[in-house]
Amino acid sequence: MLNIYTLKSLxxxxxxxxKDNxxxxxxxxxxxxxxxVTQALQELGKPLDAIFITHHHWDHTDGIPRLIEKYSPKVYGAAKDQHRLPPCTQYLTEEDxxxxxxxxxxxxxTPGHTTGHICFYSKAHKLLFCGDTLFLGGCGRMFEGTAEQYFNSLQKLKSLPLDTLxxxxxxxxxxxYRFIKKQxxxxxKTKEYVEKLKKTYRQTGKTIPxxxxDELKYNLFLKAPSAQVFAELRSKKDTD
Ligand SMILES: [Zn+2]
Incomplete structure (x- = not known):
C-alpha cells in the first residue's frame, strides 16, 4: 500500500x-x-528516504539541497537534465x-514545458506524477520545447488507462477551465464537470487528483488533434 499526502507550498x-505502509x-x-516537507516529516515522525524530481524549475527543486543535507535521501531525476539538477543518485530515461x-x-x-521533463507513472497504484507537463484543464507553458514535442508528450499521457489519477x-x-469554457x-458537459471541480475545491481546498x-473529455490541450491546433491553443491561453 502507498499513501499519498498532499502538501501545499508557495x-x-x-x-x-x-508513504510505503x-x-x-x-x-x-x-x-x-x-x-x-520537514514539518510534514516531523508530524509523521519519519525521515526522508527518497526524492523524485520531474524537472529543473526552482519551485520543484529549491528544497532539495537542504533535504539532502538533513536526510541523505536517494534522489531520482532526468538524465537529460543532469547538468542542471541537484546531484541525483540515479538518472532516468524513457522506459526506465x-x-x-x-x-x-x-x-x-515529456519534453515541452522543459526539454528534460519526466513523469512518474505507477500502473499498480493507477497514478501519475506529471509535474508541470499536464494540469487539470490545461498544460504547462512551453518554455523550452516545441509544439511538436509537447503534443507528442501529451499523446503518451493520453495512452494511459482512463482510471489513472x-x-x-x-x-x-x-x-x-475558465479559459476552456470560453472556447x-x-x-x-464541460460546465457540469467544472461545477463538480469547484465543489471539490470548496469541500477539500484542492481539485487534485x-x-x-475525465480530462480526456474536457481538457482541450489533451484533445488537440494535431501539434498545430495544440500550438494555437497554447498561444491563445498565453495571451488570455
Ligand atoms: Zn515548471
Whole structure:
C-alpha cells in the first residue's frame, strides 16, 4: 500500500509525500520548499528516504539541497537534465522503471514545458506524477520545447488507462477551465464537470487528483488533434 499526502507550498504548488505502509518509508515528489516537507516529516515522525524530481524549475527543486543535507535521501531525476539538477543518485530515461520500496514507477519523458521533463507513472497504484507537463484543464507553458514535442508528450499521457489519477504540481484548475469554457461556451458537459471541480475545491481546498479519463473529455490541450491546433491553443491561453 502507498499513501499519498498532499502538501501545499508557495502560492499554488503541490508537493506530494508518498508513504510505503509496509516499511513506513517516505518519498517526496518535487520538494520546492524544504520547510514544508520537514514539518510534514516531523508530524509523521519519519525521515526522508527518497526524492523524485520531474524537472529543473526552482519551485520543484529549491528544497532539495537542504533535504539532502538533513536526510541523505536517494534522489531520482532526468538524465537529460543532469547538468542542471541537484546531484541525483540515479538518472532516468524513457522506459526506465524506478523501483522504490517495491513500488514500480515507469519513467515517461515529456519534453515541452522543459526539454528534460519526466513523469512518474505507477500502473499498480493507477497514478501519475506529471509535474508541470499536464494540469487539470490545461498544460504547462512551453518554455523550452516545441509544439511538436509537447503534443507528442501529451499523446503518451493520453495512452494511459482512463482510471489513472493525475497528480499535477499546481492548483490552476479553476482558472484553466475558465479559459476552456470560453472556447466551448455551449458545452453543457464541460460546465457540469467544472461545477463538480469547484465543489471539490470548496469541500477539500484542492481539485487534485482527477481521472485522466475525465480530462480526456474536457481538457482541450489533451484533445488537440494535431501539434498545430495544440500550438494555437497554447498561444491563445498565453495571451488570455
Ligand atoms: Zn515548471
Amino acid at each position: 502560492r499554488d504548488n503541490y508537493i506530494y509525500l508518498l 509496509e516499511t513506513g518509508k517516505i518519498a517526496v515528489v518535487d520538494p520546492g520548499d524544504a520547510d514544508v 522503471t524506478l523501483t522504490w520500496q517495491g513500488h514500480n514507477f515507469s519513467v515517461i519523458e 493525475i497528480y499535477c504540481t499546481h492548483e490552476y484548475t479553476i482558472a484553466n 466551448v461556451p455551449e458545452c453543457q 482527477q481521472l485522466i479519463g
